[in-house]
Amino acid sequence: MRSGIVVFKAQRVLTMNPSQPFATHVAVMAGRILAVGGEAEMADLGAFETDDRFAGQTILPGFVEGHSHLFEGSVWRDPYIGYFDRRDPDGNIAPGLRSISAVVDRLRQAAQAESTNGPLVAWGFDPIHIEGRGLDVADLDGVSSVRPVVITHASGHIMNVNSVALRLAGLERDTDMDGMVRDQAGALTGELRGFDLLGRIRHTVSADGLSRKLDQDSMDRFGRLARRVGVTTATDLVSDMSDETIAVYQQASNAPDFPIRIVPAMAARFYRIEPGLARLDFLRRQSTDMLFFGLVKLHVDGSIQGFTARMRWPGYHNGAPNGLWYLAPTELGEVIEAYHRAGAVLHMHTNGDEATEAAVDMVERALIAHPRPDHRHTLQHCQMPDQALYRRIKTLGLCCNIFANHVYYWGEAHVRETMGLARAMRMDACGTALRLGIPFAIHSDAPITPIDPLFTAWCAVMRETAAGRVLGEGERISVEAALHAITIGAAYTLKLDHVIGSIEVGKFADFAVLRDNPLEVDPSLLKNIEVVATVRGGKVFAAAA
Amino acid sequence: MTVPVMIIGGFLGAGKTTAINQILRGSHQRIAVLVNDFGALNIDAHLIEAQDGEIFALSNGCVCCSIGPDFSATLGRMLALTPPPARIIVESSGVSDPWRIAQLVKLEIGASLEAVIVLADALDLPRLAADRWLSDTISRQIARADLIALSKCDIASTGMRAEARAIITAIRGDVPIIEIERGVLPTVMVNPSTEPQPSRFLADSTDHDFRTWSWRPDGPLDDALLREVLRSLPPCILRGKGVLQIGSVASPMVLQLVGRRWSLTPGREAIDAHELVLIGTNALPTPGNLEAMFSATRIK
Structure with missing residues (x-):
């Protein structure tokens, strides 16, 4: 006997199921979708309760963020000093700081709010957009002459620090160390680049290395950020998968009022191959309906804006030397083969086209040696492939998760410094992936950029930089395609498209409820559509918690 | 230390x-x-x-x-x-x-x-x-x-x-x-470079076809001249160690050299025997040439 059926009525249901793209009613039972359609499809279900609070609104499948880091929930412990307005977990707008003096004022305010001699940390600084002079060590000395002040840039690859932090780290004018930015007179500006130098600062300014460990508060903050933007499933794409981390995932996801399903990826670099395979095997057996294991993350290169991505000819536009391999191509081949054979879904961080090519070569070898249908291995970021490389990606059955937000946030910097106009126009080529029939998702890489799938979809549709320039019209995609990418497209890359990503009978009742129908608004307004609520397993979560 | x-x-x-x-x-x-x-x-x-x-x-x-x-x-x-x-x-x-x-x-x-x-x-x-x-x-x-x-x-x-x-x-x-x-x-x-005596090196250098040269200066060396010579040593010199009196400082300075990198640091204890040992490939300059190079660093 069926019982506890709830039928959600909406103005429109966009199912992302091509065999029945539109509906008005969704019946939910025991957290799963029982029926989709109109009144006719509801008529033979037996007794049900009608929930018509969304009757004037549009229901979509809950959004799937295929490349985020739960660390987004941790960064909000510290003040945000980015250029763009950003919504915090409480829903308040942390205003964008558009000048160096605004940044310094905000830091002063933060310094005064606490009476401690510990380090003052802030995040999200993005000087690329700020005109005029850069941030100098003197600015930060003005914030505090006793506390170390440590500011991380939005890219995560650069820091600015004050004199106290420089002194603690042993960095002086005549220190010979790559990555210490100097002014024309050779004096240190306090800007530091490169992971080893950043690590040195973290380690010397605080005993715990400025650890911002994942805890229940981080999970809670992330959940609140996610529900506000319609996300019902999010990845944690670099996980050490320690017992401690797993316990945090489990505790959060077991709570009945946690609004999202979590898909963490085990970062292969934390393990040697054999123990890594054993860990993966253990993890898979821990999967639940709320917490899915089985992804493995690999890092092949660095970032384009940090000049550490591996680029093919003609290299960096400004002449910077080629970036870094995080894994030698031969090691990459070994790791890919091992996890491929073990049945993992590989998510491979490749920013530069040379890194993508290496990953494609190694996947090809692994597939020839060990054919495996439906592997779903996914190239993450995948910002620079040309047409030929994309054709190989298609042939090998690889998926892409494309960093669409880059066009908006760093498009101008890519034109000016990293790629030049011609190559910047082909970056993050959703249009090419669509034309070639490559399964693809689009992502935020939160906290690198804010988690907000409708914004990410807008980026893929409009390809406007922050300065308003359309960068690569030939790579624009339709609103339909972009909505596909943030729902079933992303679910497919996670090999979860059988349970999430569309509104079909049998799947989890995970929805994003929007004020307006995205297929009816002007595409340029896609990012402005209000998320009213999410539904996760049939449970309604108001967007504003 | x-x-x-x-x-x-x-x-x-x-x-x-x-x-x-x-x-x-x-x-x-x-x-x-x-x-x-x-x-x-x-x-x-x-x-x-x-x-x-x-x-x-x-x-x-x-x-x-x-x-x-x-x-x-x-x-x-x-x-x-x-x-x-x-x-x-x-x-x-x-x-x-x-x-x-x-x-x-x-x-x-x-x-x-x-x-x-x-x-x-x-x-x-x-x-x-x-x-x-x-x-x-x-x-x-x-x-x-x-x-x-x-x-x-x-x-x-x-x-x-x-x-x-x-x-x-x-x-x-x-x-x-x-x-x-x-x-x-x-x-x-x-080898741990904490051995005080440079001559210890000579015994350790027998496992390869290395050439060695040792020298006992008969007086203090000029800091600037010595550094100049060390900077211009040919690449055939692989390893060096010295306990040397430099300038008018009474306590000795210890020279450590591995390939292109060398350092001169104050020695821990007073050692009377001032000595320099160099180890190189078979292209090591002749003892006469090396002695001429280093003798020129003596304070006149």
């Missing part, structure tokens, strides 16, 4: 693990070794006396540790060991530029950078140096090394060794190159 730190770099397969294993097993001193992968060292379980997380204490007093995600933090833990290690040897990862690690060592209080030795596979170097994906990584490793150890010279033909040398020299003309066999770095290169 700082702990000398030597970085051993080089691409995958160049023989870093073999070399480090050899150092570890042959050591009579307390050496701390920082490696990427402890498992790869293949240490017999019965040699491991104690394990504390990622730190393994061996029965000969040496300590092994995986570098982990934060090199500076790991190095700090090694420096804090009691008793402190006589020296630290770091294996840098196959794709990294070992000079980046060397720079971090230079920042660490309590540590001093001894040298960056980069291993290059005499058989594989031509292929790697021409590889479209790897040539720049290989160049970066060689460009800032203090000394290159050309490995697998026991199986590489004369022609192959010459080809590998030519590649190295094209990247960096003045870097000393030694040829090693079966993965063994010469004792004199990796």
Whole structure:
């Protein structure tokens, strides 16, 4: 006997199921979708309760963020000093700081709010957009002459620090160390680049290395950020998968009022191959309906804006030397083969086209040696492939998760410094992936950029930089395609498209409820559509918690 | 007193693990070794006396540790060991530029950078140096090394060794190159440099076809002139050690030289016998020439 059926009525249901793209009613039972359609499809279900609070609104499948880091929930412990307005977990707008003096004022305010001699940390600084002079060590000395002040840039690859932090780290004018930015007179500006130098600062300014460990508060903050933007499933794409981390995932996801399903990826670099395979095997057996294991993350290169991505000819536009391999191509081949054979879904961080090519070569070898249908291995970021490389990606059955937000946030910097106009126009080529029939998702890489799938979809549709320039019209995609990418497209890359990503009978009742129908608004307004609520397993979560 | 730190770099397969294993097993001193992968060292379980997380204490007093995600933090833990290690040897990862690690060592209080030795596979170097994906990584490793150890010279033909040398020299003309066999770095290169007596080196340098030269100055040396000579030494000089009186300072200065890197630091105790020892390849200048070079640094 069926019982506890709830039928959600909406103005429109966009199912992302091509065999029945539109509906008005969704019946939910025991957290799963029982029926989709109109009144006719509801008529033979037996007794049900009608929930018509969304009757004037549009229901979509809950959004799937295929490349985020739960660390987004941790960064909000510290003040945000980015250029763009950003919504915090409480829903308040942390205003964008558009000048160096605004940044310094905000830091002063933060310094005064606490009476401690510990380090003052802030995040999200993005000087690329700020005109005029850069941030100098003197600015930060003005914030505090006793506390170390440590500011991380939005890219995560650069820091600015004050004199106290420089002194603690042993960095002086005549220190010979790559990555210490100097002014024309050779004096240190306090800007530091490169992971080893950043690590040195973290380690010397605080005993715990400025650890911002994942805890229940981080999970809670992330959940609140996610529900506000319609996300019902999010990845944690670099996980050490320690017992401690797993316990945090489990505790959060077991709570009945946690609004999202979590898909963490085990970062292969934390393990040697054999123990890594054993860990993966253990993890898979821990999967639940709320917490899915089985992804493995690999890092092949660095970032384009940090000049550490591996680029093919003609290299960096400004002449910077080629970036870094995080894994030698031969090691990459070994790791890919091992996890491929073990049945993992590989998510491979490749920013530069040379890194993508290496990953494609190694996947090809692994597939020839060990054919495996439906592997779903996914190239993450995948910002620079040309047409030929994309054709190989298609042939090998690889998926892409494309960093669409880059066009908006760093498009101008890519034109000016990293790629030049011609190559910047082909970056993050959703249009090419669509034309070639490559399964693809689009992502935020939160906290690198804010988690907000409708914004990410807008980026893929409009390809406007922050300065308003359309960068690569030939790579624009339709609103339909972009909505596909943030729902079933992303679910497919996670090999979860059988349970999430569309509104079909049998799947989890995970929805994003929007004020307006995205297929009816002007595409340029896609990012402005209000998320009213999410539904996760049939449970309604108001967007504003 | 700082702990000398030597970085051993080089691409995958160049023989870093073999070399480090050899150092570890042959050591009579307390050496701390920082490696990427402890498992790869293949240490017999019965040699491991104690394990504390990622730190393994061996029965000969040496300590092994995986570098982990934060090199500076790991190095700090090694420096804090009691008793402190006589020296630290770091294996840098196959794709990294070992000079980046060397720079971090230079920042660490309590540590001093001894040298960056980069291993290059005499058989594989031509292929790697021409590889479209790897040539720049290989160049970066060689460009800032203090000394290159050309490995697998026991199986590489004369022609192959010459080809590998030519590649190295094209990247960096003045870097000393030694040829090693079966993965063994010469004792004199990796011996703890805390031995006070330079002449001790002479005994250690017999395991290779090295030339040695020793000199006892008959008076104090001029600081600026000595540094000038040290800067202009030819690349055939591989290792040097001296206890020297410089200027009018009564206590001696200790010279340590590994490949292109040298340091002059105040000696701990007064040693009467002032002495300089140099070890080089068979291209070492004649004793007469060396004596002329160094005699010119004496305070007149």
